[in-house]
Amino acid sequence: MHPEWISAFTFLAVSALVGGGLLAAAKVLRVRARAKPSELKLRTYECGEEASGNAWIQFHARYYVVALFFVLFDVEAVFLFPWAVAGRSLGLAGFVAVTSFIVVLMLGWLYAMRKDSLRWL
Amino acid sequence: MNALVHGALYGVVIVLCLLTTVAFGVWFERKFAGRMQSRLGPTRVGPYGLLQSFADIIKLLQKEDIIPADADGSLFTLAPVLAALCALGAAAVVPFSPTVIASDLDIGVVWVLAVGGLMVIPTFAAGWSSNNKFALLGGMRAVAQSVSYGVPLVLAVLVPVILSGTMRISGIVAWQTSHHWVAVWPVIPGLPAFGLYMLAMLAESNRIPFDIPEAESELVAGVTTEYTGAKFSLFYLSEYVHTLVGSAVASALFLGGWDGPFAPGLHWMALKTLTLFALVYWVRWSLLRFRSDQLMDLCWRRLTPLGVALVLASAAWVQFAPGAH
Amino acid sequence: MGYFTDTLRAMRTTLRNVFRPPTTVEFPDVVRPRAERFRASFALIDDENGESACVGCLTCEKICPSQVIKVKASPKRESPVTGKKRAYADDFVLDLSACIQCELCVQVCNNDAIVMVREPEQPAFNREDLVLGMEKLRANGRGKTVAWGRGTGLQEMQESKPKVEKPAKPKPAPVEAAKVETPAEPAKVEAAPAEPAKVESAPAAAPAEAAPEKSDCSAAEEAP
Amino acid sequence: MQSARRGGIDPHLSITHYDPEADLMLLHFGPQHPSTHGVFRMDLHLDGEVVIKATPYLGYLHRGVEKLCEKLTYVQQTPVVDKNDYVSPMTNEQALNMAFEKLMGIEVPRRARWLRLLLAEMQRISSHLLWLGTFTLDLGGALGGGSTVFLHCFREREMVLDLFEDITGARFHYNTHTIGGNRHDLPAGFAAKARAALDGIEARIGEYEDLSVHHAIFVARTRGVGVLDGDLALELGITGPVLRASGVDHDLRRDAPFHAYDEVPVKVSVERGGDCLARAKVRFAELRESIRLCRAALDGMPEGPICGFKPIRQPTQSKATSGQVYVGIETPRGELGTFLVANPDAPTTPYRLKIRAPSLHALSALPYILPGATVSDAVAILGSLDPIMGEVDR
């Protein structure tokens, strides 16, 4: 494994310690009102009313579409990164290739725009 | 083995520095916001209230830990830890000076985007596991928002990558040291790309005017509605760390990082980062909030094509501008 | 672009406020000046003889909308100081926790015995501390800054024609205890300088036009 | 489903009409919610984030004020109704005492009427400032620019409250009006202090506008949101700025002058939009107009007695044995009415006191204008109606 990756993963481990450490510290420090909190205290908050039904409900499909668009544009970006690094050595051919790649994608964006699919509501 | 020690050592130092900066950053924000609002801000704990954040942390740690009866307990506990991990982890590849860098990855830019972008998972997990409607709505909004603003963020970051021809952040800073700061020259992809990055960064770290996920006047406290004590403080912390690391990345990618005269590189980097950090809070306390659909419209209908245009412009610059190489 | 310029303008506005002096003060160390008429807690005033000016006429108890005043009136007896016969209140209890600070008890007091205090009431740790008895009320009257409003003063302000720019502050006139001799029946308490303020009939179309079924309250108005 | 298909909203239809599969999320919005302006509750049926049906629930702040007043003598009621519209207590007192005066046929001296006008307009300034603060708080959150406007508004509102404190000694529940006039006269040097405060407030209005109505985000959040038709508003009995924002030119200060409004004419501001932005603009215009009216009142304040009756010394003297009256005045929220029936059996207390609260009528628009809005809009719409739960629930 590349040493930089080892450092990076070590850094991640250190940052994980922050969260874990805080929770551990809280376990020591925190106040316990009672051995077992009352039932009322553990109830789900819904503005002081009895919660009506479960929160785990069906959501609107537009959320799905947003994620779909994100994945598509992210894929585009990921394709662009290697070119961005190698781009200047590839000359005009590379520039033309990437420009056409982007233009084709933006056609799709334009279509979605025209069809009003990029609206949230 | 060497790399392990290096990572651990720098990890501890950088993480501690970040946390301390956040503690005083929060103090600064509260003082600054207080003066904006004709208030005094914190005054009681320590001189000028400087130790206020530490008092807050101690207070939060002492609070009773409540996991709602209907919640998914393990996920509920795991989510804040993961959030702090993602926020801090992005700092691994940020060069604070030519030498102060935990891991000089060759794909540093992608690391920042990937680890920072992972924030959506703990946020959603927190919202979903709370089994609270406000939290769930907040979680869904948060995911939709960070996912959407991920696109302009990536496109903005592509500009310095294209200009410098490397994904190594220290390489980008070095290129700026020998050429120009990206935000300064070439002006056309550079400056708008910087602005685009800052906007997307505001949205990713849920700061006003983009704080839809925890819009407290609508969703009470968004994903953190059911959270108390230490877990809440972790979310709070990770938000600030996210903003701070985002500012650091912005100064590295667009403002020349450690580049600057008269003073050591570390000082310049700190100065630029803190200036951007303060700017974020200045904006935060001056603006109202967008509505979620306006936020999405802004992202998909305005910022995304802007980002694509900037990428094309920088490609053209690299290709055709004399002396760009 | 509108967003951008508007944001800059908003940020300029907030920045301008950063350089203004803050409005808030550090409270217990710095106290904002209170208005002269500020009304907070209560006090029972002593008359010039060092006795409580309250004669136990029960007017304040009757007028109090939230019924927080309980007065125990005693029959007339000789004053140990002056030797004259006068009425006393044996006990006077005011429950501050239910008081709405409406100032009506002050207004109706013909002896200027009960007044309000300019120092805001201190928070208490338990409810009993908020129940002001005779001792506490009289101690307030001696120890704390007493507010401007007195019964006779307020009555005079409403009935006479004070000049606008003239200090409307009435002199805290010394109480003439002798003046009120028959306080036992509150209904019989004489209104002091009993000058029926004649209504200046304005030509305006005041909405308070006389109702057709006018009651006999006008008689009461002219009564004094 | 039928009516929903026709593109309309029927707030009275059951939710099954809109959603046969009952797949909507029922969200209890309130009473313990940061932006329900006290303890108000609406049950929102949400499709994603869009409100399909809204059902308001009232009564969380019911204190039985009207019933209580039946047990109190006339003079004792003023401090009690102070707490109804706790954002503009002055106008509460005025409406109540004007009803008493009308019932008993008492004339109010001219100075008292001018004084009441001054107090009412100062109260309108403070009330609208508080509205602006809470409205931006709804739009911008307690951790953002909203709270900045909020605290700026409170800073200026303090100036008005300081003036009230100078007059009455109280900052909030004044009890300064009484039957036949006022209890407190203006203190010495009041006019100069008041003018200074008014100048200070007027100078800052531009700053509020920079942070709110002139800001593109505010406009984006409010334009076209919560559109209320003028006809519907009239049908629901809505008055005040909400009605005027819907294009209906109606203001009791001009149309049925009370106090001294016949001597100080009012310029009524009307907007056509009917949305949250129009309501904001109307209130901003009223803010400026009120400052002008206050200056006029200070300039033209006549000399004379401030009370035409002395009811307080002997509370049993203010009595009425027959008759019933209604008095409506224009408060910052609309027409505050007091309906009073004299009690022949107990002349010192009313037989019935009914308060017509403008906020209640404004809230009745919610089921009509909420459907189709998002949760964020719902907060903005509720805030733009400026409800005060104290007077809604009474």
Add this chain to the structure above:
Amino acid sequence: MTSVAFGVVAALTLLTALLVVRVTNLVRATLWLGASLLSTAGIYAMLGASFLAGAQVMLYVGGVVTLMIFGVMTTRRHEGLAAEAESTNTGRATAVSLALFVLLAWAIHGTPGLDVPATNGVGASPEALGRALLVDHVLAFEAASVLLLAAILGAAVIARRRDPGVEVPKPGSRAASMPHAAAEAP
């Protein structure tokens, strides 16, 4: 050292993958899938494919898992943490997966040229990747854009279709507001 680390990460990948199919709650399964994909990214990083690892996290964990979360959240109700789809065909499923595993292992084993040791990132640098994409495989690169275009068009079409069950009412005027009152008036 490296092999120990690899063993840990590989075991993690397998474990989380197993949890994905064994967990009964769909949301949790999706989150476990995210963990599994993350450890896969770890394996890529170990093999020196830096950019692939980064892209894996960005695209799969950040993007696809989000997509699946939204897919789960928008398809059906989830009543609590209870079992969603307890399969009764565990035996048969195990047999099929084992068979698939054997088949794949055989195929991989039989493919020549796969026993090259890890390159420590020499051949997989982003520069090399870019060169390969834009010079050697430029046609595939452009074809990918067309594929993405098709996907965007598809997404746009999905987005346009409104949920037929609930008609979002338009806040409107009084005329539109009370049809029911008008209809029921005698």
